[in-house]
Amino acid sequence: MDVYWAVAVRSFRRFATYRIATLSGAFTNTVFGFIFCGVYLTLWEQRPGLGGYDVSDALTFVWLQQGLLMPIGIFGASTTVELGERVRSGEIAVDLYRPTHLMIWWMSVDAGRAAFQLIARGGLPLLVGALVFDLNFPSSVLQWLAVVVALTFGVLVSFGIRYLVALSGFWINDSRGLEQLALVLSLFFSGTILPLVVFPGWIGEVARATPWAATLQVPIDVWLGRNPGGIGSALVFQLGWLVVLVLAGRLATVLATRRVVIHGG
Amino acid sequence: MLVTMWIRSSLAYPASFVMMLVASALITGTDFVAVLLIFSHISSFGGFTLGEMALLYATASMALGVADLITGSVERLGQRIRTGEFDVWLIRPVPAFLQAIADNFALRRLGRPVQALLVLVIALRAVEIDWTVAKGILLVVSLISGATIFGTIFVLGAAFQFISIDSAELTNSFTYGGQFLTQYPLSIFGKDIVRAVTFVVPLAFVNYYPVLYVLGKPAPLGLPSWIGLLAPVVAVAMIAVASLAWRGGLRRYRSTGS
Numbered sequence: 001m002d003v004y005w006a007v008a009v010r011s012f013r014r015f016a017t018y019r020i021a022t023l024s025g026a027f028t029n030t031v032f033g034f035i036f037c038g039v040y041l042t043l044w045e046q047r048p049g050l051g052g053y054d055v056s057d058a059l060t061f062v063w064l065q066q067g068l069l070m071p072i073g074i075f076g077a078s079t080t081v082e083l084g085e086r087v088r089s090g091e092i093a094v095d096l097y098r099p100t101h102l103m104i105w106w107m108s109v110d111a112g113r114a115a116f117q118l119i120a121r122g123g124l125p126l127l128v129g130a131l132v133f134d135l136n137f138p139s140s141v142l143q144w145l146a147v148v149v150a151l152t153f154g155v156l157v158s159f160g161i162r163y164l165v166a167l168s169g170f171w172i173n174d175s176r177g178l179e180q181l182a183l184v185l186s187l188f189f190s191g192t193i194l195p196l197v198v199f200p201g202w203i204g205e206v207a208r209a210t211p212w213a214a215t216l217q218v219p220i221d222v223w224l225g226r227n228p229g230g231i232g233s234a235l236v237f238q239l240g241w242l243v244v245l246v247l248a249g250r251l252a253t254v255l256a257t258r259r260v261v262i263h264g265g
Numbered sequence: 266m267l268v269t270m271w272i273r274s275s276l277a278y279p280a281s282f283v284m285m286l287v288a289s290a291l292i293t294g295t296d297f298v299a300v301l302l303i304f305s306h307i308s309s310f311g312g313f314t315l316g317e318m319a320l321l322y323a324t325a326s327m328a329l330g331v332a333d334l335i336t337g338s339v340e341r342l343g344q345r346i347r348t349g350e351f352d353v354w355l356i357r358p359v360p361a362f363l364q365a366i367a368d369n370f371a372l373r374r375l376g377r378p379v380q381a382l383l384v385l386v387i388a389l390r391a392v393e394i395d396w397t398v399a400k401g402i403l404l405v406v407s408l409i410s411g412a413t414i415f416g417t418i419f420v421l422g423a424a425f426q427f428i429s430i431d432s433a434e435l436t437n438s439f440t441y442g443g444q445f446l447t448q449y450p451l452s453i454f455g456k457d458i459v460r461a462v463t464f465v466v467p468l469a470f471v472n473y474y475p476v477l478y479v480l481g482k483p484a485p486l487g488l489p490s491w492i493g494l495l496a497p498v499v500a501v502a503m504i505a506v507a508s509l510a511w512r513g514g515l516r517r518y519r520s521t522g523s
Contacts, residue, residue: 024434031438035446038454046307174281180288187292193299200305 003100004108011079011112022117026124029066033125036062037133043198051197057224060136061195063129064220068151071117072215073158074186076179079110080162084179087169087256096257103249106166107159114155136224143222146231150219153238158215160245161186167249170256185210191217197226211241267367275372282373289376293330296448297322297384311450316391317480322448323385324404324472328411329444330377336416337374339365343426343433346518362511365423392480400479403493407475410500414471415440417500417507424507427514443468452485459485470499 040058044050053061069075083106086092095102129135138144165182169175187193189212196217199207207213218234221227227234275282300322304315313321342365345351354364394400422436443466451459451473462468463486470493477484478493 020431021434024432028434028438028442031442032445035442035449035454038458039449042311042453043303043307046310050306174278177281177284177288180285180292184288184291184295187295188298193295194302198306199302203302 004104007105007108008112008115011109012116013112015113015116016120022120025070026121029069029121029125030128033062033066033129034132036066037129051195052226052228053195053197053224056134056136057226058195059129059133060224061191061220063126063133063135064223065192065195065216066129067122067125068118068154068216068219069192070121071114072151072154072190072219073110073114073162074190074192074216076162076183076186077110077113077158079106079113080159080166081179083163084166084169084175087166088175092256093260096260102253102257103163103246106163107156110159110162111155118151138223138225143225143231146235147219147223149235150222150231150238153235153242154215154219157211157238157241157245158186160242160249161211161215163249164245164252167252167256170252170259186212186215189213190215191220195220197221211245214238214241267364268370271367271370272372285373286376286379289373290380291376293326293377294380294384296326296445297380300448311453312482313450314392316388317476318448318450319384319388320392320480321450321472321476323381323388324408324411324476325444325447326381327378327385327408328447328471329415329440330374330379330381331408331412332415332419332440333377334371334374335412336366336419338368338370339419339423340426340433340436341365341368342423343430346426347430361515362420394479395481399494403475403496404479407472407493407496410496411471411475413500414467414496414503415443417503418443418466420507421510424510424514427518439466439468443471447472456486463488467499467503470496 037059040062041055044053044055044058048054050058070077073080083092086095095105098105126135138147161182165175165178168178172178189196189207189210191213196204196207196213198204208217214237218227218238222231222234225231297319300318301315303310304318308314310318339362342351345354345365345368351361354361357364418439419436422433422439425435426432446454446462447468451462451469459469463470474484474488474493475496476493478491484490484492
């Protein structure tokens with residue numbers, strides 16, 4: 001247990017050194033945030049109450065989304081990208097020699113990264129947004145707690161997906177293609193290009209059931225208090241996908257390890 | 266010649282290249298999918314119908330896509346300065362600018378222009394346009410001038426990296442942010458923004474004013490209806506500004522002795 005905590009802390013510290021990149025990134029997020037606000041203000045003005053959101057829900061969605069893109073790893077995260085590269089290059093053998101579980105090791109690295117970026121990248125755009133617009137904040141201690149849980153689950157579900165994609169390099173020659181495909185799916189189904197509540201008809205139903213929905217859309221809805229079916233069922237939904245992904249990850253790790261051993265690694 | 270080398274290396278693994286190209290097209294195309302989804306709820310956005318929005322989107326995306334393809338690599342300048350590779354470029358008998366452009370030329374960046382072209386073709390067939398010779402020429406010219414304006418923004422961002430090495434991501438707000446902004450009718454963002462992107466950073470001339478002219482719509486802020494025709498003039502002016510900035514940065518770099 002201590003090992004994984006140490007790994008996470010060091011990962012946090014490592015990402016905390018990227019000060020200028022973090023600030024410039026937060027600046028870009030803020031610019032995009034303002035543009036999204038302009039678009040959504042126009043849309044919600046024409047269709048008030050669209051998707052069960054009012055205008056300040058929609059605006060809050062923008063700033064939360066922009067802030068959470070990096071920590072949750074919607075565009076992928078350098079940690080799992082590094083893992084993917086190590087699998088492709090064969091350096092993963094070194095990781096497998098350690099008396100630690102591969103998945104939990106990299107989960108700890110990712111958790112350290114996410115924790116730092118939640119504060120640095122998550123906080124700044126939200127702060128700017130709150131100063132300029134009238135945003136919705138959670139109203140009770142219980143809701144804040146639910147937000148913390150939902151965000152944790154969101155990061156872990158995202159990691160689960162990225163871990164599987166990274167490990168695909170054991171079987172697929174150039175896993176970068178799968179990385180790109182996962183990116184498209186992530187952009188589309190997480191609520192990044194448009195809140196999932198706005199997706200019409202059956203497209204919306206399907207989108208909201210995917211694991212990507214659990215990474216970004218669900219935590220934001222917990223914050224807004226807008227989960228259809230309530231916060232409880234939302235957290236259960238996230239947990240459900242988390243369990244599936246963890247099991248899949250463990251299976252993939254076992255199969256990958258066996259493959260390395262058989263190939264004489 | 267450098268560019269041909271990179272192109273050949275991309276095409277060495279054709280299957281992988283095609284996959285990256287398709288992926289790039291899909292990723293950049295998600296912005297248009299968002300527009301389509303928005304229009305499942307409304308029929309007019311900022312006074313633009315879906316077909317007109319598609320035209321706006323296609324021109325913005327094409328302009329950035331071509332600019333990214335040609336000058337996109339220049340944003341790595343800060344990295345090259347830091348690793349010392351830039352100093353190597355200065356020794357070679359080729360202008361540093363050309364080397365910066367050819368550096369890591371990524372043919373897969375064709376993905377964005379390809380999907381933009383698709384949407385453009387669909388948009389032109391979907392919208393009722395009162396075609397004149399001037400409008401036709403302007404549309405074609407605006408794609409070139411739009412790409413040029415984005416290209417000069419890439420170069421200006423790179424020139425700024427002579428002063429602040431790590432500032433590469435700042436340019437993203439103006440380039441990718443600029444494209445995201447100009448996908449939408451600029452009038453929805455309010456008068457101040459329209460003024461800013463007309464007179465300060467001329468993003469409005471990339472596609473908005475030309476498209477307004479082609480569609481026969483009035484320009485905001487009481488500007489004349491032919492303002493779209495000024496797009497190539499603005500592009501040339503931006504080239505002048507960007508080359509001054511690049512040369513200035515380069516001269517300054519030499520005098521501090523790396």
